[in-house]
Amino acid sequence: MSISETTLAGLVRPDSVHKAVYTDPGIFELEMQRIYGRAWVYVGHESQVPRVGDYVTARIGDQEVVLVRAADGQVRVVYNRCPHKGAKIVPDGAGNAGKFFRCSYHAWTFKLDGSHLAAPLKMGLEGTSFCAGDPQFSMAPLARVESYRGFVFASQCASGPDLRSFLGGAISSLDNFCDRSPEGEVEVAGGTFRVLQRSNWKVFYENLHDTMHARVTHQSSVEAARAECEALGEKPFELLIMDGNGEPYEFWEKLELRAYHFGHGYMEGIFDPAAATRDPVSKAHFEVLAAAHGEQRAREILGMNRHNTVIYGSGSPHTVFQQFRVIRPLAVDRTMVEIQLFRLKGAPDAVFDRALTYTNLINSPSSNVMPDDVEVYARCQQGNATRGGDWVSMHRYHGTDRELPDGMVSSNGTSELPMRNQFAAWKQWMLDTGATAPLAPQEARRAAA
Ligand code: FES
Ligand SMILES: [Fe+2]
Structure with missing residues (x-):
């Protein structure tokens, strides 16, 4: 199928996107050339x-x-x-x-x-x-x-921004990921989980910073976790993390969303130094980090409360519970997610065990949280295949995002800024047909000077 540049340009509006970007096999083919053929x-x-x-x-x-x-x-x-x-x-x-x-x-x-x-x-x-x-x-x-710090990226395109410029502000998540090891290094451990999603690859990227869905889509696992906590009279870690999705909207609104060029970004809670020693596992972790770098630096590292990070086209590193959900598009309606788990070199075994528990319970194929998401992603794919409408909304808090020198920020964590930013990047990749990868605005300015 041949798709004109005008058609492509019209698919993304500042506050909405045409459903063809999720359903059209011709667009998927173009993405493989223009995005995956050039990006890191x-x-x-x-x-x-x-x-x-x-x-x-x-x-x-x-x-x-x-x-x-x-x-x-x-x-x-x-x-x-x-x-x-x-x-x-x-x-x-x-x-x-x-x-x-x-x-x-x-x-x-x-x-x-x-x-x-x-x-x-x-x-x-x-x-x-x-x-x-x-x-x-x-x-x-x-x-x-x-x-970069052991994470290997490749680009099929000989020219374009180098890896650091490409990652922009999202690189700080890879730093925090590794800095949590007293040796500053991580290693893949414990095998890989694979989850096949019956949906377009972009749907998962959007969901990674979609705070509005948590208490709705995950209602059943939240209710089950709460009932179990009541029966037990306590909140063990396993139930605490499932219960977290049930936080009220006000909780999600307090998060900050960062959006960077090329579609990257992260979602961050308030820096809380007390997080470093709140429980026995964090305390043991804090102690080895403090021995390596001093207490203040250890508090900074463990207090950085960053949930999902998006590296658009690659996946999502999770700094707090060391995993990388690698997102591999297979077809317009099929996406393979490979979840790599990491060990922080020199950190107590309990830190790895906790990350493994988190991945098992929240993200693995046998989790009772992830299937909720995979089901709604498939429903997006199915609903968008009907003739019931053409546009997908990204209106929430549109017009309130603030520009920063290296990206954008929303101080309301329910904003759809991340989706708007991902599609702005998507549009830039898809409309730029040059042999090199497009440049970030700051690099383009440098090149022009
Ligand atoms: S040796 Fe590889 S295809 Fe013949
Ligand atoms: Fe979810």
Whole structure:
């Protein structure tokens, strides 16, 4: 399907969006080229490939890629394709390739950086235009790969903003994520949960800062948690976190929403230094951090009360309960969410156990909270497939957002600023057809000066 630029431009209004952005397969295809074909996308964490030869597969939009630890100790990202007949080199998942990749079809081999190593019966290729040094006979590397504190991102586009400029203010969430470790480092641990959503990828990004849905969509789990607390006469952590969704609207209104260029943002509660020692697990955590950095810094780190962060196109790192929900679009109405759990190096085991409990109860496929969300996302997909209307509303608190030098802020946590910001970024990506990725306004100003 061909979609004109005028049509694309008309799909996003400042306060609403046309439902075709969620339902049109032609638009999905364009997103794979214009957004996922150029943006920085999270591939995986360096700790997933600690030894030379270790690899893990991932997707960047509709492209299958491999994150690998090469012989020089550096991480590389290559397309999962053999240049002979195009066979996928490694199956989905993780493993160790040994000293080189070997294609399972005709045994062409490739160094761990993807470059051509050998093909059997070489004499058959002599006298032809085959040339081992020609990049077309290697596994192709991604145009750009950068790592930030162990989080590896890749871009299929050779030019555009560097990773730090791309992440903008959202980078502070990755910092706080790692700073919670007394060693300043995290590692993937405890496996990965996968949740298949029967909805468009953008619906989940919108939901991550949608505070208005919590007490409605999660009513059943909130009521169950409250009934259980009453029966027990106490509020254990497991029930406390389920009960949290039932907070009144006034609670959500007090949160602050930050929105950055390229669709990123986060949702933050008031900085509360007491949060650092409120319970035995936080207290033990505080003590190791204070030993490493002093009490004041430890209080700052643990007092930063940031809930979901959005890195648009990649997913959502959760700093307080160390997880990264990686969002991989599969089709216009199918999205795979992979939930990676992290251990804070040097922190007490109880901190990891608590994060695991949180992920199990709130986000895993067996959680009784996540299915509520997955159901409403599917209903959005289904409802938008009807002829009952064309536009999706993002009106809440439109016109009240404040501009900051590096983004926007709403001091009412129920504002739909994050959705408006995501679609402003979406529109910019989709209308900009250049070979390079679009620049953030501050970079564009620098380039023009
Ligand atoms: S397809 Fe890989 S060696 Fe033939
Ligand atoms: Fe939810």
